[in-house]
Amino acid sequence: MKKTAHFYIDSLCNNKYFFPGLYAFIILLYTIVAVQSFGYDDEFFNIYLIETYGFKAIAHLQHADIHPPLSYVANVVFFKVFHSWTAVRLISGLLTSCAFIMVVSSQRRHYGNGQALVVFLLLALNPAILMWCTGIRWYAYFLPILLYLVFLPVRSGYKEWVKILAAITLLAYIEYSAFLIILPVLLLRWTFSEDTSKTKLRYLLYLSPVFVVLYGYQLFVFLTVHLKNKGMQVSHSLVANLRGYFISQISNQGVFPVSVAALLSIFGSIGILLCIMGQMLKGPNTKRTNVAMAVYVITVVSLLIAGVAWKPRNLVLLIPFQIFLMANYHTLLRNIRLYTGSVILIGIANVCGCVNVALHENTTKNSWNLPVKETIDEISKLGNNDSSLMIFTYDPTLHYVLQQHNFNVVSLNKSEKTITEGQVRTAVFIKTFRGTIPKTVYDSLIAEENSIQSSASKVVKIGRDKYYQWKRKVVEEYPEYEVELLIYQTPLHLDKLIFWNGKRGYRRTAD
Numbered sequence: 001m002k003k004t005a006h007f008y009i010d011s012l013c014n015n016k017y018f019f020p021g022l023y024a025f026i027i028l029l030y031t032i033v034a035v036q037s038f039g040y041d042d043e044f045f046n047i048y049l050i051e052t053y054g055f056k057a058i059a060h061l062q063h064a065d066i067h068p069p070l071s072y073v074a075n076v077v078f079f080k081v082f083h084s085w086t087a088v089r090l091i092s093g094l095l096t097s098c099a100f101i102m103v104v105s106s107q108r109r110h111y112g113n114g115q116a117l118v119v120f121l122l123l124a125l126n127p128a129i130l131m132w133c134t135g136i137r138w139y140a141y142f143l144p145i146l147l148y149l150v151f152l153p154v155r156s157g158y159k160e161w162v163k164i165l166a167a168i169t170l171l172a173y174i175e176y177s178a179f180l181i182i183l184p185v186l187l188l189r190w191t192f193s194e195d196t197s198k199t200k201l202r203y204l205l206y207l208s209p210v211f212v213v214l215y216g217y218q219l220f221v222f223l224t225v226h227l228k229n230k231g232m233q234v235s236h237s238l239v240a241n242l243r244g245y246f247i248s249q250i251s252n253q254g255v256f257p258v259s260v261a262a263l264l265s266i267f268g269s270i271g272i273l274l275c276i277m278g279q280m281l282k283g284p285n286t287k288r289t290n291v292a293m294a295v296y297v298i299t300v301v302s303l304l305i306a307g308v309a310w311k312p313r314n315l316v317l318l319i320p321f322q323i324f325l326m327a328n329y330h331t332l333l334r335n336i337r338l339y340t341g342s343v344i345l346i347g348i349a350n351v352c353g354c355v356n357v358a359l360h361e362n363t364t365k366n367s368w369n370l371p372v373k374e375t376i377d378e379i380s381k382l383g384n385n386d387s388s389l390m391i392f393t394y395d396p397t398l399h400y401v402l403q404q405h406n407f408n409v410v411s412l413n414k415s416e417k418t419i420t421e422g423q424v425r426t427a428v429f430i431k432t433f434r435g436t437i438p439k440t441v442y443d444s445l446i447a448e449e450n451s452i453q454s455s456a457s458k459v460v461k462i463g464r465d466k467y468y469q470w471k472r473k474v475v476e477e478y479p480e481y482e483v484e485l486l487i488y489q490t491p492l493h494l495d496k497l498i499f500w501n502g503k504r505g506y507r508r509t510a511d
Contacts, residue, residue: 013113019104026124027097033358034093034134035086040367041435043136044396047085050076062221066229069218070173071138085136092140096133099144100124103151107327110153115330118343119151123323127254127353131368132316138175139316145171149185150320154192161203164189165211172215176222177317180302184295184321191291232436234307241309245300248315249322253364254353256467261356265349271342272326275333285332292328296321312364362467366433366482371463372401375430375483378460379407382426382487392500393430394437394445398483410500412437412445427452427491431484434477444499454488461485 012018039047049057055076058069078088104124107116123129132139145167154160168185171178193200235241247257250269255261279285280293299321303309326343333339356362361369375398383389392410393399399411429449434442463482465471471478495501 009117010113013117019108019113019116022104022120022124023101026100026120027094029354029358030093030097030130030134031090033130034089036358037086037089037134038370038372038401039085039089039397040135040365041396042367044400046072046075046136047400050079054080063225064229066226066231066233067138068173068176068222068226070170071141071175074141075136088136089134092136093134095144096129096140097124099147103147106152111327111331114334115327118330119323119327121343121347121350122326123319125347125350125354126319126323127252127350127357127363128248128312128316129319130354131253131357131363131365132313139313142171142174142178143316143320145174146181146317146320150188150324154189154194156194158203158207160189160193161200161207165207169211169215173218175317176226177303177306177308177314180306180308181299181317181321183302184298187298188291188295191287233311235310236307237310238304241304241307244310244312244315245304247364248309248312249318252349252353253312254356255349256362256364256470258467258470259362261349261352264345264352268342268345268349271338271345272329272333275336275339275342276325276329279329279332286328288328289325289332292321292325296325361463366435367395367397369463369465369482370395370397370432371482372397374462375485376401376405378462378485379428380405382428387423388425389428390424390426390494391428391430392449393432394434394442395430395432398430398432424494425490427454427488427494429486429488431479431486432482433475433479441499448497448499449486452488452491453493454491456489458487459484460487 049060050072053060057076058072061069061072075088078091079085082088100123104116104120107119129143133143134140149164149167168178168182190200247253250266251257251262252265255265299318303315303318308314357368360371363369379391379402387408390408390410391402393402394412399409402409431446461481461484464480465482468478468480
């Protein structure tokens with residue numbers, strides 16, 4: 001009898017060490033990425049505030065930020081306990097990887113090894129989650145709770161609805177995007193609950209006021225403060241939002257959208273979509289597949305209408321709904337070669353993306369791709385970390401890491417060093433992608449650094465971006481190299497710099 005691919009996959013999955021091996025691998029992967037991360041630009045807004053103000057930062061953020069406070073509270077608590085941002089990132093990675101183990105184990109118990117393996121390949125190995133949920137921002141605390149709400153079986157009784165409403169309330173205290181997924185989450189949990197509709201409605205009517213009261217003050221803060229500060233958080237451009245959706249859901253955030261790995265992901269995603277559409281047209285479908293499709297569509301439409309989809313990282317919260325949809329079609333599609341091949345293509349693309357994330361290269365996040373270690377090594381060749389060496393950077397990651405290595409740093413973000421004429425023997429200006437810095441300010445910074453008089457100068461280029469020509473189609477001045485060091489010996493008049501010394505008052509902020 002001819003043995004099929006499913007036979008070999010089933011044999012592999014039935015090995016008693018297979019899934020425990022996957023669990024150990026995912027914990028190791030998330031641990032390594034978390035521990036080796038230098039951080040990315042947006043994280044340092046949290047870091048500076050918490051290191052400076054501790055718990056007092058929470059009160060400040062309630063009156064000035066655009067996010068609810070719970071992720072900051074978690075940051076403060078973990079940092080106060082461990083005194084290390086690496087430890088905080090490690091906690092994030094462990095929370096997420098343990099949530100994956102919970103989900104995959106549940107899938108095995110209820111739907112079999114095949115569906116559990118699909119969920120592992122498409123969810124636990126998703127590069128976007130690996131990148132954003134090994135950090136210190138809200139994604140790492142939001143996703144494990146959302147995974148519980150989407151994947152864990154629904155039980156009967158009022159305790160289940162207490163857990164559901166408590167989880168939703170926690171999500172809303174972590175990030176306001178929770179408002180956009182309340183309806184699909186409630187629809188999903190309501191449909192799969194075995195309680196009668198009358199009983200479920202009674203539970204909601206009795207319990208909801210309690211959680212409304214618990215969230216009432218934060219809702220007031222959202223409406224009166226944070227909503228007004230949304231600024232660049234939303235985009236009303238349908239094209240921009242669809243582009244963000246495409247990068248997050250069709251390609252993946254760990255690979256550049258025109259790379260070979262991205263094409264594999266695109267073909268795989270389209271293949272699964274065609275299989276799902278074909279199944280929907282010919283039927284019969286199941287209750288779970290119908291609900292999964294409705295929940296996914298509602299969530300996508302909500303995110304597009306709200307205008308938050310233009311930033312692919314915001315769509316981390318959409319990934320569980322996407323994989324839930326694909327997983328629930330597994331039983332109906334598992335014998336279709338196109339479906340199996342598509343899952344394999346996405347799995348390969350995910351592995352490539354995870355490799356990129358782990359190596360900090362070729363992802364869709366420019367700050368994540370910075371060759372930080374190589375930059376530090378190159379600067380270390382210039383001499384001792386004393387007052388004779390001064391470094392200028394507008395990148396928050398490089399600023400923080402260089403200060404941690406005891407270099408004298410001047411930055412747009414937070415500068416504590418003063419420049420005395422004649423004191424500096426070597427000045428290093430670090431050029432990176434300008435990001436959200438206004439072009440007029442950026443041009444002024446570059447003009448100032450190019451005008452320095454010195455006895456000698458040289459340029460060192462680090463980390464060539466092989467996709468820079470594609471990126472220049474979007475941002476014309478995108479650099480060919482991730483980092484360029486402009487090094488001056490015995491520079492003159494550094495104290496006269498206007499923009500670099502912050503005399504124009506610009507400060508870069510996180511979003």
